[in-house]
Amino acid sequence: MKREKISVIGSGLMGHGIAQIFALCGHAVRLYDIRREFLDKAMQSVRGNLEALVERGLISEQDAAAAPSRITTTLSLEEAASDADFIIEAVPEDMSLKQDIFRQLDLFSKPSAILSSNTSVMSITEIASRATRKERIVGTHFWNPPYLIPLVEVVQTGDSSPESVAFTMDVLHRAGKRPIHCRKDVPGFVANRMQHALWREALYIVEQGIADASTVDEAVRLSFGLRLPQLGPLENADLVGLDMALAIQDYLLPHLCDSHTGSSLLRERVTAGELGFKTGLGLRSWTGEESAASHRALREYLLDMAGRRGTG
Ligand SMILES: NC(=O)c1ccc[n+]([C@@H]2O[C@H](COP(=O)([O-])OP(=O)(O)OC[C@H]3O[C@@H](n4cnc5c(N)ncnc54)[C@H](O)[C@@H]3O)[C@@H](O)[C@H]2O)c1
Numbered sequence: 001m002k003r004e005k006i007s008v009i010g011s012g013l014m015g016h017g018i019a020q021i022f023a024l025c026g027h028a029v030r031l032y033d034i035r036r037e038f039l040d041k042a043m044q045s046v047r048g049n050l051e052a053l054v055e056r057g058l059i060s061e062q063d064a065a066a067a068p069s070r071i072t073t074t075l076s077l078e079e080a081a082s083d084a085d086f087i088i089e090a091v092p093e094d095m096s097l098k099q100d101i102f103r104q105l106d107l108f109s110k111p112s113a114i115l116s117s118n119t120s121v122m123s124i125t126e127i128a129s130r131a132t133r134k135e136r137i138v139g140t141h142f143w144n145p146p147y148l149i150p151l152v153e154v155v156q157t158g159d160s161s162p163e164s165v166a167f168t169m170d171v172l173h174r175a176g177k178r179p180i181h182c183r184k185d186v187p188g189f190v191a192n193r194m195q196h197a198l199w200r201e202a203l204y205i206v207e208q209g210i211a212d213a214s215t216v217d218e219a220v221r222l223s224f225g226l227r228l229p230q231l232g233p234l235e236n237a238d239l240v241g242l243d244m245a246l247a248i249q250d251y252l253l254p255h256l257c258d259s260h261t262g263s264s265l266l267r268e269r270v271t272a273g274e275l276g277f278k279t280g281l282g283l284r285s286w287t288g289e290e291s292a293a294s295h296r297a298l299r300e301y302l303l304d305m306a307g308r309r310g311t312g
Pocket residue numbers: 009010011012013014015032033034035038089090091092093094097118119120121141142143144
């Protein structure tokens with residue numbers, strides 16, 4: 001099996017998990033950050049994640065022991081870039097920082113290397129603007145936690161070559177991910193556009209006094225949310241019949257939120273300093289215990305789902 005050299009730039013919440021994915025399937029990985037203590041913490045997190053996968057029987061103890069030793073940490077961007085075949089950037093969501101990182105990666109890396117950004121929302125075209133070889137730059141949008149969520153959105157810009165996209169799809173496939181090809185560099189790519197269309201309506205229902213926040217969440221979890229991992233919206237439309245889908249849309253869509261700005265309910269809460277888990281008040285109120293329980297329950301659920309797929 002081909003084993004490209006992988007580099008991950010930024011070892012935070014996303015970067016350490018992305019490095020872990022490639023190390024676990026046998027690639028040599030370089031992990032870059034700006035401070036030694038960040039890299040030490042990242043390696044600690046990788047070991048913790050791998051232990052959880054072993055406890056669930058998702059990977060063997062031998063694999064968990066071998067993976068961290070394939071990750072070399074570095075404080076030099078040049079060293080991280082120089083012999084890599086595939087470089088994934090996961091530094092903070094700051095346009096000029098990302099542009100500068102790509103300018104340097106473009107200089108330091110081999111001409112054949114493919115470069116990608118893990119940005120959640122920013123334009124890949126803009127991120128690549130200070131690089132010269134733009135044809136080898138794509139988006140790779142992993143979801144958090146990257147080692148438990150299968151999807152990676154591979155974003156093609158107007159400049160990315162089909163070969164860069166094909167290479168990226170292939171290397172991700174071989175690492176056990178489920179890459180999808182997003183053919184246009186548009187805000188929200190594919191999945192976040194749908195997620196935020198749902199959030200817009202969920203917030204509007206609360207704002208309009210139709211139901212409160214916990215009721216809205218329950219309505220999703222106990223109805224179409226249950227079907228979603230099995231039946232996507234478009235297969236669902238085919239299943240009910242497109243004539244029926246059209247009739248429902250013609251009747252319902254005029255009543256749904258079509259705002260082009262952030263929710264006024266969110267704006268009101270943010271202005272009041274009610275930010276959710278981190279302040280104890282948000283759309284609902286949260287004790288420290290409740291928010292910790294929510295985090296734990298999500299991780300357990302994602303580990304269960306990984307177990308059902310038979311993969312970490
Ligand atoms: N957190 C999420 O849920 C999530 C999901 C998908 C995508 N993303 C995207 O992934 C990227 C990374 O997000 P994260 O949550 O891992 O961020 P984070 O703040 O946890 O990690 C970023 C890391 O980059 C490092 N870094 C490396 N070079 C740097 C430099 N020159 N200046 C400043 N920091 C530098 C930081 O020290 C830090 O360790 C962002 O673009 C983000 O939008 C995040």
